[in-house]
Amino acid sequence: DVKVTQSSxxxxxxxxxxxxxxxxxxxxxxNMFWYRQDPGLGLRxxxxxxxVKMKEKGxxxxxxxxxxxxxxxxxxxxxSASTNQTSMYLCASSWGLINxxxxxxxxxxxxxx
Amino acid sequence: AQxxxxxxxxxxxxxxxxxxxxxxxxxxxxxxxxxxxQYPNQGxxxxxxxxxxxxxxxxxxxxxxxxxxxxxxxxxxxxxxxxSDAAEYFCAVSDPKISNFGNEKLTFGTGTxxxxxx
Numbered sequence: 161d162v163k164v165t166q167s168s169x170x171x172x173x174x175x176x177x178x179x180x181x182x183x184x185x186x187x188x189x190x191n192m193f194w195y196r197q198d199p200g201l202g203l204r205x206x207x208x209x210x211x212v213k214m215k216e217k218g219x220x221x222x223x224x225x226x227x228x229x230x231x232x233x234x235x236x237x238x239x240s241a242s243t244n245q246t247s248m249y250l251c252a253s254s255w256g257l258i259n260x261x262x263x264x265x266x267x268x269x270x271x272x273x
Numbered sequence: 274a275q276x277x278x279x280x281x282x283x284x285x286x287x288x289x290x291x292x293x294x295x296x297x298x299x300x301x302x303x304x305x306x307x308x309x310x311q312y313p314n315q316g317x318x319x320x321x322x323x324x325x326x327x328x329x330x331x332x333x334x335x336x337x338x339x340x341x342x343x344x345x346x347x348x349x350x351x352x353x354x355x356x357s358d359a360a361e362y363f364c365a366v367s368d369p370k371i372s373n374f375g376n377e378k379l380t381f382g383t384g385t386x387x388x389x390x391x
Contacts, residue, residue: 164316200282202363203317203381250316261307262379264316 163187166251166265173272179238181268183251189263190256192234193218194226197248197267209234210256241272275300275368279382287390292336292351294385296364299345305367306347307379308338312360320362323347334358359389 167182185192191210195203195218205218207226215226223245227235234253238245248269252262280295298304305324309317321332328340334357338349347364364382 200383202383205379252316261319261322262309262317264318266314266316 164251164253164263164265166249166268168268169266171268171270173238173241173270175242175272177238177241177272179241179270179272181236181238181249181251181270183234183236183253183265184232185234185251185253185263186232187253187263188231189253190231191254192228193252193254193262194224194234194236195250195252196220197250203250206236241270243272246270246272275304275366275378275380277364277366277380277382279362279364279385281385282383283386283388285388285390286354288356289353292349292354292358292387294349294362294364294387296338296347296349296382297345298347298364298366300366300368302368303342306338306340307365307367308332308336308347308349309363309365309381310360311363311384317363320349354389356389356391359387361386 164185173179193208194206197203204220206224209215209228212231225237248267250267251265254260254262276299278297307322308320310320311317320336321330323330323340331337336351361384363384365379367379
């Protein structure tokens with residue numbers, strides 16, 4: 161089975177801290193994605209990557225950056241965490257075709273105090 | 274721009290009853306349509322998808338959905354609810370004409386939480 165692993169299930173950080181969320185997939189997928197999930201808003205795409213060292217902005221990239229140095233690993237970085245970034249963060253991966261399904265990690269619940 | 278509307282943020286059905294979760298979309302071209310399910314403390318997993326061909330799509334765990342172009346709908350159904358169906362369900366739409374790389378143009382609905390009453 162495909163596995164998408166997010167390094168932390170729960171994370172508590174303070175305002176202004178630099179935060180790293182890590183995601184690793186084991187199926188050699190080209191595409192990787194970071195979403196945030198908020199009640200009543202569904203999932204919103206932050207950033208995605210279609211190849212190593214390649215990245216593209218999603219719908220809500222402000223306040224975030226990403227890094228993809230190796231194909232299997234995609235990191236989300238909050239340069240200076242703010243309280244409005246408290247959310248559930250979901251990583252996903254897929255093969256390259258548009259109608260291929262996404263495989264999701266189990267999420268990281270980030271609280272910024 | 275494409276969008277998805279899921280009617281009802283919470284739906285409760287009795288065990289054994291019909292499950293109907295509603296999804297309407299807007300898209301300028303025939304879209305790709307998806308239903309994902311999220312069980313407690315887990316990520317999302319694909320239930321079923323429509324891309325082309327037969328408009329009635331069967332998925333995992335006895336779920337199915339029908340693409341109705343005239344109604345711009347893709348409602349999810351299951352004839353008989355089971356306790357294990359309790360989860361949050363997300364409808365998603367993708368416009369194949371405006372995507373460059375793949376799933377980056379997937380737009381999710383706001384989700385419907387399904388509760389099963391014993």
